[in-house]
Amino acid sequence: MRFISGNEALAQGAYEEGLRVACAYPGTPSTEILEYYAHIPEIDAQWSVNEKVAFEVALGASVRGARSLCAAKHVGVNVAMDPLMTSAYTGVGAGFVLVSCDDPGIHSSQNEQDNRLFAKAAKIPLIEPSSPSEAYAFIKTAFQVSEEFDTPVMVRMTTRISHTKENIVIGTRKDIPVRPFTVNVPKYVMVPGNAYKRHIELEQRLVRLKQYAEKTFLNTIEINNREIGFITSGVSYLYAKEMYPGASFLKLGFSWPFPETLARSFSKKVKKVYIIEELEPFLEEHVRLAGIPCTGKHPSFRIGELRPEHIPYIVRGKSKEEKASGARKPVLCPGCPHRSVFTVLKKLKKIVAGDIGCYTLGALPPLSSLHTCLCMGSGITFFEGFGKAGERNAVGVIGDSTFVHSGITGLINAAYNKARGVIIILDNSTTAMTGNQPHPGTGVTMQGEQTKKLSLEDLCRVCGADSVDVINPRDVTALEKLIIRRTRENALSVIIARYPCRFVLKVGGCPPAYDKNKCKKCYMCLTVDCPAVRKSEDGYIVVDNSLCAGCNVCVEMCGPGALERNKTKHEA
Ligand SMILES: Cc1ncc(C[n+]2csc(CCOP(=O)(O)OP(=O)(O)O)c2C)c(N)n1
Numbered sequence: 001m002r003f004i005s006g007n008e009a010l011a012q013g014a015y016e017e018g019l020r021v022a023c024a025y026p027g028t029p030s031t032e033i034l035e036y037y038a039h040i041p042e043i044d045a046q047w048s049v050n051e052k053v054a055f056e057v058a059l060g061a062s063v064r065g066a067r068s069l070c071a072a073k074h075v076g077v078n079v080a081m082d083p084l085m086t087s088a089y090t091g092v093g094a095g096f097v098l099v100s101c102d103d104p105g106i107h108s109s110q111n112e113q114d115n116r117l118f119a120k121a122a123k124i125p126l127i128e129p130s131s132p133s134e135a136y137a138f139i140k141t142a143f144q145v146s147e148e149f150d151t152p153v154m155v156r157m158t159t160r161i162s163h164t165k166e167n168i169v170i171g172t173r174k175d176i177p178v179r180p181f182t183v184n185v186p187k188y189v190m191v192p193g194n195a196y197k198r199h200i201e202l203e204q205r206l207v208r209l210k211q212y213a214e215k216t217f218l219n220t221i222e223i224n225n226r227e228i229g230f231i232t233s234g235v236s237y238l239y240a241k242e243m244y245p246g247a248s249f250l251k252l253g254f255s256w257p258f259p260e261t262l263a264r265s266f267s268k269k270v271k272k273v274y275i276i277e278e279l280e281p282f283l284e285e286h287v288r289l290a291g292i293p294c295t296g297k298h299p300s301f302r303i304g305e306l307r308p309e310h311i312p313y314i315v316r317g318k319s320k321e322e323k324a325s326g327a328r329k330p331v332l333c334p335g336c337p338h339r340s341v342f343t344v345l346k347k348l349k350k351i352v353a354g355d356i357g358c359y360t361l362g363a364l365p366p367l368s369s370l371h372t373c374l375c376m377g378s379g380i381t382f383f384e385g386f387g388k389a390g391e392r393n394a395v396g397v398i399g400d401s402t403f404v405h406s407g408i409t410g411l412i413n414a415a416y417n418k419a420r421g422v423i424i425i426l427d428n429s430t431t432a433m434t435g436n437q438p439h440p441g442t443g444v445t446m447q448g449e450q451t452k453k454l455s456l457e458d459l460c461r462v463c464g465a466d467s468v469d470v471i472n473p474r475d476v477t478a479l480e481k482l483i484i485r486r487t488r489e490n491a492l493s494v495i496i497a498r499y500p501c502r503f504v505l506k507v508g509g510c511p512p513a514y515d516k517n518k519c520k521k522c523y524m525c526l527t528v529d530c531p532a533v534r535k536s537e538d539g540y541i542v543v544d545n546s547l548c549a550g551c552n553v554c555v556e557m558c559g560p561g562a563l564e565r566n567k568t569k570h571e572a
Pocket residue numbers: 025026027028073075076079109110356357358359376398399400401402403426428430431432433434
């Protein structure tokens with residue numbers, strides 16, 4: 001028995017089911033699935049450079065005969081959409097599962113799309129666990145379904161299932177040998193003539209999958225009070241069960257292709273049918289298509305995470321009552337190397353095309369110096385777009401991991417299409433946002449082994465940057481001069497602002513010394529928005545030594561010299 005999270009339970013279940021290859025790019029709430037495999041020798045696990053690559057490597061392993069898995073956060077599946085759509089045509093070799101971890105409520109994402117729609121769009125079966133123990137059990141069935149029907153399978157998790165912990169009785173690993181590879185050009189080479197035939201095969205497979213959905217043990221009916229019948233899936237089932245324990249339920253663990261006959265027979269056993277689901281009215285549309293009278297949720301419930309207390313509102317057909325969230329404002333960590341870059345960009349009044357990572361926090365006051373953030377890679381492409389619209393004061397910023405994920409093509413495009421200006425790669429030598437995973441620029445694998453190290457400076461040069469500078473962003477004055485110099489040139493420049501994240505460095509520095517007598521209470525030190533520096537009741541400054549990482553960016557901002565540099569342990 002082990003007390004593990006939904007992600008760990010799913011990872012363990014897949015391990016027991018003979019998984020051999022696992023690929024992902026980190027992304028909340030999916031990250032722990034791959035981290036589980038880092039030290040399991042039977043599984044070849046990797047941080048891939050992005051989700052498209054992860055999907056293809058894993059699918060390639062499946063086509064060659066090894067059971068494989070690709071995990072991604074919901075928006076990661078967007079990146080893998082191109083291979084996903086056609087993989088439904090080719091089918092698989094050995095079992096292949098795509099785990100989509102969705103983020104209703106947008107705890108840590110750029111949107112809250114419902115990836116159940118993607119399973120339907122891609123025409124692959126959809127399995128929805130509602131708890132860690134089901135994640136453990138259902139992933140096994142997912143591999144079996146994948147092989148039985150020769151299809152990729154989507155297992156859809158959501159934040160609450162991924163991160164909830166439960167006691168799970170775990171088992172042992174099955175020995176499932178790698179299958180031999182048989183050349184099968186009509187199946188695996190998707191040129192129009194072959195693809196057309198595979199599409200026919202795919203539609204026939206969907207008919208068989210629908211029949212499977214009608215009888216699989218993943219879909220269960222619980223008949224209790226016949227006045228109220230809930231059709232539900234995923235964590236929404238638990239919420240409905242918690243609020244209406246005596247009601248009847250059709251719980252769909254295999255929700256697409258939709259088991260119409262099962263839903264119809266359930267509806268005949270109860271007086272009224274309610275659909276309980278998070279985000280899109282996915283089940284509801286299918287229930288209505290089947291001609292089953294039902295009550296769905298008010299459209300206000302398409303937004304945000306569902307909570308148990310919402311269920312009575314849905315039953316009464318009412319809208320959601322929004323309560324103001326009392327969430328603390330997020331802030332860059334003390335010692336974060338990104339802080340000084342945004343301080344300088346603010347001073348220079350730049351328009352900043354931003355991207356996704358810890359550094360997106362540069363958008364918040366008082367730094368307020370990141371002005372757009374759409375998706376991974378858009379820091380560079382938006383920078384180019386701004387230029388095409390005539391903007392000469394724009395700067396693009398992108399993190400090192402994000403640059404490798406999807407910034408490289410944007411840089412090549414910018415160079416090829418004669419963009420001018422400055423792109424800053426915020427290189428803290430890690431993927432900090434998702435918990436400090438390594439990436440090719442770090443030269444370390446998921447397992448902590450040394451590997452080929454990607455030189456970002458060499459790469460930027462061959463992509464077509466006219467100049468590439470590497471600078472320590474802790475030297476605020478030098479950074480400012482460099483940005484001014486490069487923006488004045490009629491060229492495409494990349495500045496790599498390189499200093500490790502404090503969670504990579506793991507060494508603190510000495511907090512600065514503070515002399516009250518020199519302090520003019522100008523509060524320039526507060527403009528860098530460091531949690532370690534604050535104003536006390538008497539209007540003077542307090543440096544919290546327990547938080548301070550000794551980066552001295554506040555010292556650089558202090559005109560009167562009241563804050564003075566101590567040599568940091570790292571720099572000494
Ligand atoms: C398509 C997609 N995949 C993954 C993520 C999750 N994610 C957001 S930012 C990021 C990378 C952050 O690393 P980096 O660019 O180095 O910036 P840092 O956080 O280290 O400052 C990841 C993995 C995402 N939002 N979208």
